[in-house]
Structures are given as structure tokens and as C-alpha cells.
Amino acid sequence: MILHSKILGTGTPLLILHGYFGMGDNWKSLGNKFAENYQVHLIDQRNHGRSFHTYDFDYELLVEDLFKYIQHYNLEKVVILGHSMGGKTAMLFAVTFPDYVDKLIIADISPRYYKPHHQQILAALNVINFEIQNTRNKVAETLKIYIKDPGILQFLLKNVYRKTKEQLAYRFNLESLTENNNEVGAALPSFTEFNGETLFLKGEKSDYITKNEEGLIAAHFPNSKIVTVKNAGHWLHAENPTQFYSEVVTFLNKK
Secondary structure, three states: OOOOEEEEOOOOEEEEEOOOOOOHHHHHHHHHHHOOOOEEEEEOOOOOOOOOOOOOOOHHHHHHHHHHHHHHOOOOOEEEEEEOHHHHHHHHHHHHOHHHEEEEEEEOOOOOOOOOOOHHHHHHHHHOOOOOOOOHHHHHHHHHHHOOOHHHHHHHHOOEEEOOOOOEEEOOOHHHHHHOHHHHHOOOOOOOOOOOEEEEEEEOOOOOOOHHHHHHHHHHOOOEEEEEEOOOOOOHHHHOHHHHHHHHHHHHHOO
16 A cells, blocks of 8 residues: 655655645645655555554554555655654654665654653544534534634644535544544654754744754764754644744755
């Protein structure tokens, strides 16, 4: 089974990996800009978007999926850009298959362990019964009771689609994500290292990368730097796409 993707442009392959509950389509605007100079792969990871659903879900499997994808498309030296969960996948891939990676860009996540913290979102999503909440408005009204942040609400609603003429469904595999939620915060294994050029981008208003993580990042990624994206939280690519794009392009163009 090969991951679903949308491929834009030509040139050096730039593989973009979305975060938890996301999909490649979330990166369409930035993807189109990057595609002016790169072959951009907007990838849906396992149990997300239009990719296959399985019960099993952990970073070793996500890395295996990405390796199969790279082999399927005969890609060699790739650039990987991963946000949040996608950043964890990208980090583990880079330390596992360093010869395949030219440069690495990690958006607002560090190699450390993160406590499970999506329980409220998962609980809200599991309240939905598509037999009863059978229109997008009804789904939105129900989720709004539990999820107060309008940005997160809209982000989740992008995953609601019409499975048949009569029935809505989620694009992600909610059962697997609920069962395997603890896997999402897993740390990068100790004593793993990627020596290639790596850029960590952190949101100024986010606490996913703090001063405390700088030593850990340097230990795993000795050839890395950390740059702050101003006026942005965890969804830094959506909240400040101008600086995000500029930082990525500057990093990629550096010889």
C-alpha cells in the first residue's frame, strides 16, 4: 500500500508531512509556492486524508510507509518538511535512512516525549454520530460545544466529507487514532543522529520547542539551527506563511 499524495512542480523532491488530524491538502497554498522550484509531494500519512486506514499506528510504521513511498517513486536525495506529528516522522526517517535525506525541516516539534494531550479533541470527535449529525452544519454545531477554538474547529471540519450521497464520514481513521493516541508523543530513540543540514522552525507563541529542548536537538541533529517564526503558535505555517516560506527557501537555497 502506497501513501496517497498530490505531486506538484518539478525539481528536487520536497516531501511535506502534515500533523495529527491533518492531510496533505492543508499545505496546498504553500505547496504551490514551493512547486515553483521543487517537485512537491503533499503526502497523506497512514490513517489520514486519502491514504489507507489500518488499526496499527506508530512512528516506525509511518517511517516504513515513507520509505516505501520514496522507493515507489524512485526518489533519491529528498528534502523532508514535517510539521508536528509529521516532524516526528521526518526526524525518525532521517536518523533511520540518512542517505536518502538531503535536508530536513522540522516545524514546531522537538525530539522529546510529549504527554498525550489530544483527549478532548478525540472525545469530541467520538461524540459525532453521522446517522444523527448528517449535515456539515450539524457536525459543526455539535463539535462547537466541546471545541471552543474556531481555528481548531475549522481544521477538524476539513476532514468531514461525503462518503456516499446520504452519509458523511471523517477522512482520518478515528478509531485507530483514539486507540493509539499515546504513540503520537513518542520520543526519538536515544543515541540516534542525523548529521545533515536541519532547520527547526518554532512558533513564537508555541511551547512545543523551548530553551530546554535546545541541547536535545543539538545531540540528535548536530548540524541544525532553530529559528523563531514571529506572531505564530503551533500552526506556524498557517499563521505566518510569509516568514515560514521565506525561512524555508533561504535554508534550501543555502549552499
